[in-house]
Amino acid sequence: MSALLDVSGRPSTEDAILQSLTAYKRYETYDLAVAEAGIRQFMAPGRLSVRRGDRDNVDARAYYADTGAVGVGRMSYGAEVRVDRQADSRYLGVTIPLSGTIRVWRGGEVVEAKAGESLVVIAADGHFRAEWSADCDALMLRMTTSSLARAAGALTGEWESGRPPRFVHQVLPLEEGYAVHAAARLLAQILGQYEDIAVVPNALLHQLSEHALSAALLGLEHDLSAPTQRTFRAAPSSAVRSAIRLIDGEDGEVFNVNELARHVGITVRALELGFRRVLDETPYQYMRRTRLERAHRDLLAADATNGTTVTEVATRWGFFHTGRFAASYKATFGVMPSVTLSASQTGHG
Incomplete structure (x- = not known):
């Protein structure tokens, strides 16, 4: 640089x-x-x-x-x-x-x-x-x-x-x-x-x-800031289940909330209301929790011989700021991701 x-x-x-x-x-x-x-x-x-x-x-x-x-x-x-x-x-x-x-x-x-x-x-x-x-x-x-x-x-x-x-x-x-x-x-x-x-x-x-x-x-304020005359309603449970299947089927970070809503054919607001009604959390919170769990799984399964790094696993699941990923990981699993990776590599040795 x-x-x-x-x-x-x-x-x-x-x-x-x-x-x-x-x-x-x-x-x-x-x-x-x-x-x-x-x-x-x-x-x-x-x-x-x-x-x-x-x-x-x-x-x-x-x-x-x-x-x-x-x-x-x-x-x-x-x-x-x-x-x-x-x-x-x-x-x-x-x-x-x-x-x-x-x-x-x-x-x-x-x-x-x-x-x-x-x-x-x-x-x-x-x-x-x-x-x-x-x-x-x-x-x-x-x-x-x-x-x-x-x-x-x-x-x-x-x-x-x-x-x-x-x-x-x-x-x-x-x-x-x-x-x-x-x-x-x-x-x-x-x-x-x-x-x-x-x-x-x-x-x-x-x-x-x-x-x-x-x-x-x-x-920012713009002419689309206020919703049009229709009232936003929560997505039906079937749409929420479809969105969950898309998230659960990811091999790595694929969707953001906008894309998820587009794939199931509803608005972002409707999807958020539907997730809150069904799961009591937002689509973003569900994606983040699910991807943290998968990153944890991948770190546990890592093999010392393939050169896996914490950054590689974090990036795969959409966590591009490694410092924030480490903090979220520790808050969820009680240890730093590097500790999980080291333990898994020791187990494979």
Whole structure:
């Protein structure tokens, strides 16, 4: 992996995030025109400008990893830069200042997003104008509207509409945008563990992308936020049993809740209500418990001669953050997964 960026001269409360994506450099330049051209390759097009006296201070850097449906990156300019972004129906963007501030124009009003306090939602529709402070370093999340439309179909049950939800430009307190903030951080931290997006397991890319899409749909305001006039009802027991059979038949992590609902032909909300009625837990809780048990089974059955690792078993069952997997495993089985693996290998020796 490339050397970590020296951020010692830039105040930041998020050093780990600032350093996590350095393998995905898109540009590092003192020329704002080069940065403007570079941004067009992975974000919506826009114009960058700087006060004449600040041109010599430009030190623009961008790091960006793209899963297809979702992308995450971090950007800075080193000078106070004006951003004029044209409407782009392809993308929804979220900008999270990690240091400094971003001032956003909304009509005649200027709203300031501050590091550690707020985030900026950049809608697909409508001209967007903002100004980054010279010390601003930001985490960027970009989602395609086509992927949001697909994910929204799973949440609303309107599978065939194909219409993406419509968001609005806004500055939100972090506590209101917490789900999206957390999804962006997770995406950056996990992808940052790999040298190249091409070597990231497809199952991991899929899970991270679906998580980010769901976070945006459930955590940000849009025109599909309120359910349509129908009342959501719990899925019938037969649909819950079908979903359970799909989960129980997995050879590894395959489904997320959205996909599970689509396979049995009901909405996510109906599936959640059905699981609560039948099992007194959510589909996610059932999947997580079942996959923990299977990871435990696989660790017990591991053979020292085949080189099985805890990370391999955890990843197979959809636990891509090994620290959290270890904590959940110990809470459930009373020992760390490495202890189970060591014991099983001793038994095979």
